[in-house]
Amino acid sequence: MTKEKRNKLISLNLEEKISISKNIIKEAINKFGRDKIAIAWTGGKDSTTMVWLYREVCNELSIQLPRCIFIDEGDVFDEIIEHIEQTRRKWDIDLTILRNEDILKKIKKIRDIIKIKELNDRNKKELKLIGFEGDEFLFEPESYVGNHLMKTVPLKIFIEENGIEAISTAIRWDEQEAREDEEFFSPREKPKHTRIHPILHFRERDIWHTILKYKIPYCRLYEQGYRSLGSRYNTQKLSDLPAWEQDLESTPERAGRGQEKEKIMDQLRQLGYM
Amino acid sequence: MLRLFKKKKTKVVIIGLDGVPYSLLRNLINQGRLPNMARIFSQGYFGPTTVCLPEISSVSWTSFMTGTNSGTHGIYGFMDFKPGTYKLYFPNFRDLKATTLFDEIGERGKRSIVINLPSTYPAREIRGVLISGFVAIDLKKAVYPLSLLPKLEEFKYRIDIDTARARDDHDFLIQDLYETLKIREETVNYLWKNEDWDLFMVVITGTDRLQHFLFDAYVDKTHPYHQAFVDYYEKIDTFVGRIYEKYTQLEAEKAFFMLSDHGFTQIKTEVYINRWLFENGYLKFNTNTPKMVTDIGPGTIAFALDPSRIYINLRGKYPLGNIDKKDYNRLREELKSAFLEIKYEGESILRQVFFKEEIYTGPFLDQAPDLVLLSKHGFDLKATVQRDVVFGRSILQGMHTYDDAFFFSDNNEVCKNIFEIKKKIQKYFN
Numbered sequence: 001m002t003k004e005k006r007n008k009l010i011s012l013n014l015e016e017k018i019s020i021s022k023n024i025i026k027e028a029i030n031k032f033g034r035d036k037i038a039i040a041w042t043g044g045k046d047s048t049t050m051v052w053l054y055r056e057v058c059n060e061l062s063i064q065l066p067r068c069i070f071i072d073e074g075d076v077f078d079e080i081i082e083h084i085e086q087t088r089r090k091w092d093i094d095l096t097i098l099r100n101e102d103i104l105k106k107i108k109k110i111r112d113i114i115k116i117k118e119l120n121d122r123n124k125k126e127l128k129l130i131g132f133e134g135d136e137f138l139f140e141p142e143s144y145v146g147n148h149l150m151k152t153v154p155l156k157i158f159i160e161e162n163g164i165e166a167i168s169t170a171i172r173w174d175e176q177e178a179r180e181d182e183e184f185f186s187p188r189e190k191p192k193h194t195r196i197h198p199i200l201h202f203r204e205r206d207i208w209h210t211i212l213k214y215k216i217p218y219c220r221l222y223e224q225g226y227r228s229l230g231s232r233y234n235t236q237k238l239s240d241l242p243a244w245e246q247d248l249e250s251t252p253e254r255a256g257r258g259q260e261k262e263k264i265m266d267q268l269r270q271l272g273y274m
Numbered sequence: 275m276l277r278l279f280k281k282k283k284t285k286v287v288i289i290g291l292d293g294v295p296y297s298l299l300r301n302l303i304n305q306g307r308l309p310n311m312a313r314i315f316s317q318g319y320f321g322p323t324t325v326c327l328p329e330i331s332s333v334s335w336t337s338f339m340t341g342t343n344s345g346t347h348g349i350y351g352f353m354d355f356k357p358g359t360y361k362l363y364f365p366n367f368r369d370l371k372a373t374t375l376f377d378e379i380g381e382r383g384k385r386s387i388v389i390n391l392p393s394t395y396p397a398r399e400i401r402g403v404l405i406s407g408f409v410a411i412d413l414k415k416a417v418y419p420l421s422l423l424p425k426l427e428e429f430k431y432r433i434d435i436d437t438a439r440a441r442d443d444h445d446f447l448i449q450d451l452y453e454t455l456k457i458r459e460e461t462v463n464y465l466w467k468n469e470d471w472d473l474f475m476v477v478i479t480g481t482d483r484l485q486h487f488l489f490d491a492y493v494d495k496t497h498p499y500h501q502a503f504v505d506y507y508e509k510i511d512t513f514v515g516r517i518y519e520k521y522t523q524l525e526a527e528k529a530f531f532m533l534s535d536h537g538f539t540q541i542k543t544e545v546y547i548n549r550w551l552f553e554n555g556y557l558k559f560n561t562n563t564p565k566m567v568t569d570i571g572p573g574t575i576a577f578a579l580d581p582s583r584i585y586i587n588l589r590g591k592y593p594l595g596n597i598d599k600k601d602y603n604r605l606r607e608e609l610k611s612a613f614l615e616i617k618y619e620g621e622s623i624l625r626q627v628f629f630k631e632e633i634y635t636g637p638f639l640d641q642a643p644d645l646v647l648l649s650k651h652g653f654d655l656k657a658t659v660q661r662d663v664v665f666g667r668s669i670l671q672g673m674h675t676y677d678d679a680f681f682f683s684d685n686n687e688v689c690k691n692i693f694e695i696k697k698k699i700q701k702y703f704n
Contacts (some may be wrong), residue, residue: 113420134399136421138414152511177361263411264364268352270437271486272544272670273330273580274566 001183006173009201014209018053021198024184025057028166028196029066034058036165037066037196040157041095043080043217044229045207045243046170048087050199052216054168055091066168067094069158073141073150074104075231083219090217098154110233114139118159126153141231159191168196174203175228175253204253208244228254284702288475290338290391292331293482293672295537296322296680298492302507304348310515314530318432318684322599322677325536325692327633327646328582331482332365333410334535335392336690337367340372341696347372349393350643351579352409357641359593360568367394367406371638375696376400376473379703384472387465390433390458392535393479403469405461407477408434424639425682429460434479441487441669448502451480453508459513465657466520472703476517478510484540489672493540506671529702533695537678543618544668546661547578548617553664555607564659571595576609576644580657583643584609613647618665623653648676 007019028037039054041047051068058065088095102120107111115132115136116127130148140146158164173179179200186195199207204227211218221229225237227246239246268274298622299320303312326337326344330352336349344350349370351352354363368430370393376386380401388394395410397418405426406416410433435454440447455478462476484506485492491499514532521530547569551557560571570577572594574587586605597605610627617623630642649655654673681689687698 046623111414136419138420143415161534172306189412260362264409265435267409267411267437268364270441272657272668273352 003180006201010173010203012201014206016200017206018210019201020201021050021053022057024196024198025168026061028168028198029057029061029063029273032166032194034063034066036161036163037067038096038164038168039066039165040155040169041068041070041084041093042170042229042245043076043084043219044068045211046172046199046202047220048083048169048218049202049207049210049216050168050170051087051091052210053198059157063094065091067096069098069155071151071154072097072099072104073146073231074099074107074139075110075141075233077219077221077229077235079219079221081227083217087217089221096158098158100150100154103139103149110163110231111138111140112183113137122148122157123153132133133193142234156191159193164193166194166196168198170199170221171197172202172204172207173200204248208248212244245269282530284472284522286473286529286531286699286702287517287521288473288531288533288699289517290335290475290477291481291510291532291534291680292392292477292479292535293485293538293674294534294680295539295675296534297678298507298538299680302504305313307504307508308511310511310518310672314684315682318530318682319679319688320682321688321690323679323681323689323691324534324677325679327628327648328580329536329674330581331479331535332393334679335407335477336370337392337393338533338535338692339374339376340370341375341693342372343634343636345630345634345639345642348638348641350360350641351581351583353579354641355579355585355592358591360570362566362568364409366409367396367398374400375699376402376404377694379473379700382672382703384703385470386473386475387469387471388436388463389465389476390479391475402473403465405431408479416646419563425464426461429457429464431461433456435483436481437483440483444499444502446486447484447487448499448506451484451506455480455509455513460548461515462517473699478513480506480608481510481534482538485672486670487672489538489540489673490505527702529687529699530682531687531695531699532680532682533689533692534679535668535692537675538672539651539678541654541667541671541673543665544648544654544656544670545616545618545623546656546658546664546666547582547584547647548657548659549661550664551576551578552659554612559659567657569659571670572596575605578657579643582647582655583657584613584645584647586644602644609645613645616664617644618653621650623649625650651675 039051041051055065090202102123106114113136132145137145141150171179184197188195222243223237225241227243229235265274279404302308305422332352333349336347340347349365353364356363374678388406389405393405395406396415397404397406399418404418410416414423435450440450468517488499488503491497556575557577558571558573559569563571574588576584578584586597587595588597606629613627614624624647626648628646630644634642647655688697689695
């Protein structure tokens with residue numbers, strides 16, 4: 001999609017955006033069928049809004065909500081679990097929890113050392129696939145290795161075992177530069193499936209407008225000032241103000257998440273580079 | 275000789291001193307300030323070297339450890355554009371395309387201990403121990419094997435001084451340099467004693483930091499920090515002396531090397547290359563207030579990445595590329611002549627302008643800058659886009675030089691450039 005087209009979509013008003021999202025969801029259900037779709041629900045503001053959009057569409061079509069999946073990467077905030085559990089009950093969600101048990105049963109806490117030789121064959125194979133050659137690594141869900149083992153691998157296995165054709169995720173263009181190349185329907189390989197991105201064109205502000213306007217449940221960490229929720233060990237709040245009262249337009253949403261690139265740039269700047 | 279009959283283990287020790295000029299060591303030795311290095315250097319070959327281009331630590335240490343140039347090892351600078359985009363990424367140890375000295379002797383079963391070598395982050399497996407140096411953000415990703423991490427945390431190990439604070443507060447700079455050196459030495463002592471090794475290497479990066487922020491204090495004897503500057507070098511001399519002392523006690527065939535990755539000199543002026551390209555119509559931005567070189571706009575002919583790398587905005591290679599291949603060589607000649615004309619207070623600022631094929635060879639030549647500038651001493655090239663004049667100063671006092679780095683070998687090995695050093699070391703393990 002061209003930058004102009006993206007910018008046009010991003011500048012629409014909220015109801016127009018919601019309407020586009022619903023059309024994407026309808027198109028997805030038509031194309032893949034309700035049973036071949038899984039909705040990736042992290043308990044964050046974006047994916048909860050996405051689940052709400054699916055609910056609205058499914059109510060209109062009088063069909064059941066596709067199943068939702070939650071990936072437990074081993075360091076989830078208690079507040080997220082609480083929010084997931086309450087919302088699951090309230091909305092009667094068919095929820096599957098994905099975990100890499102092989103790793104989780106070997107660790108007690110974040111940064112425990114994991115020895116490769118003690119892992120099962122699938123995990124060993126996956127490490128080889130991403131070019132990891134060490135004997136051990138530190139358990140961290142958001143490191144390169146951790147992210148692959150704790151999130152990508154359980155998702156791959158889930159797709160393979162359930163004949164899933166499409167995963168719906170709540171990424172947004174304005175979150176970070178790397179998302180600019182994404183489309184509403186983006187093909188993925190290994191395993192082959194489609195990513196559905198119904199709220200790509202939402203800004204952070206639009207999410208909060210939707211949540212507050214339609215009384216969508218949200219995790220209470222946002223009230224305490226968190227803007228973007230990742231693993232517990234790697235997420236800080238940016239302010240004591242509730243997320244929606246912060247200056248969303250001029251402060252980075254993901255600044256409280258692990259940001260090695262920014263630190264590198266900062267160190268280079270001190271020595272006169274950049 | 276006995277060694278023909280009874281082959282002892284060979285041990286090699288290497289001390290890297292980041293950014294230390296040959297001329298500065300000579301000078302301080304002549305003044306009697308560096309008694310250990312004076313004694314050690316008198317027992318072997320000590321001489322000046324040239325390094326790589328651009329003359330910066332990430333490229334230079336990579337050239338040292340691989341014995342190759344950027345066209346082969348793939349590291350051209352601290353940052354680069356992702357192919358086909360104007361998006362920055364920061365090449366790291368994972369992006370290195372060539373094998374290192376440590377990998378190669380590791381294949382022969384030799385163990386290396388490598389402490390604070392720049393451009394080895396994130397740490398990965400080597401046969402031995404690796405503690406990454408600059409740029410390294412997170413200590414736990416800078417240590418191989420991880421089992422060493424608790425020990426380093428106990429030492430309160432640090433990868434670098436706190437440059438953000440040190441650049442404005444020179445008292446803090448000095449204090450932080452000492453503290454960091456002390457911890458580095460503790461780490462050296464611990465690993466020397468507790469690890470089995472064939473090659474032991476440690477790099478001191480504090481010298482580079484001191485010189486970036488306080489090189490004037492070296493040149494000017496009345497400078498309030500002159501004494502502090504020389505005192506730090508005396509501390510380095512003591513550090514070197516203590517390692518050399520341990521080295522002399524090793525019962526093995528052995529070799530001792532020292533080197534730096536570039537020289538240093540005082541700054542007359544910084545030269546903002548991208549501003550020059552902008553003023554001369556070669557570079558356009560997509561905003562009136564560009565913050566980063568990524569803000570390139572349509573109509574751009576050429577742009578620069580730090581410190582001295584010039585890229586032609588070729589069609590097909592970049593999103594806004596508008597230069598045809600047929601115009602490439604003509605344009606390079608045009609730019610070369612124009613760059614060589616740049617003068618500051620009547621003096622031309624450049625020594626030479628290179629086309630990529632003149633300085634790089636290898637499979638990654640296509641990722642190379644199309645031209646690389648080499649300035650005369652005193653003219654510090656910068657690619658920042660946040661300046662509205664071509665010449666200016668910042669808080670920095672010292673700049674790197676391509677020549678006047680140094681090399682020492684206690685076995686009288688002679689090396690004139692950084693690319694040859696690996697071979698000289700490696701032969702001790704053949």
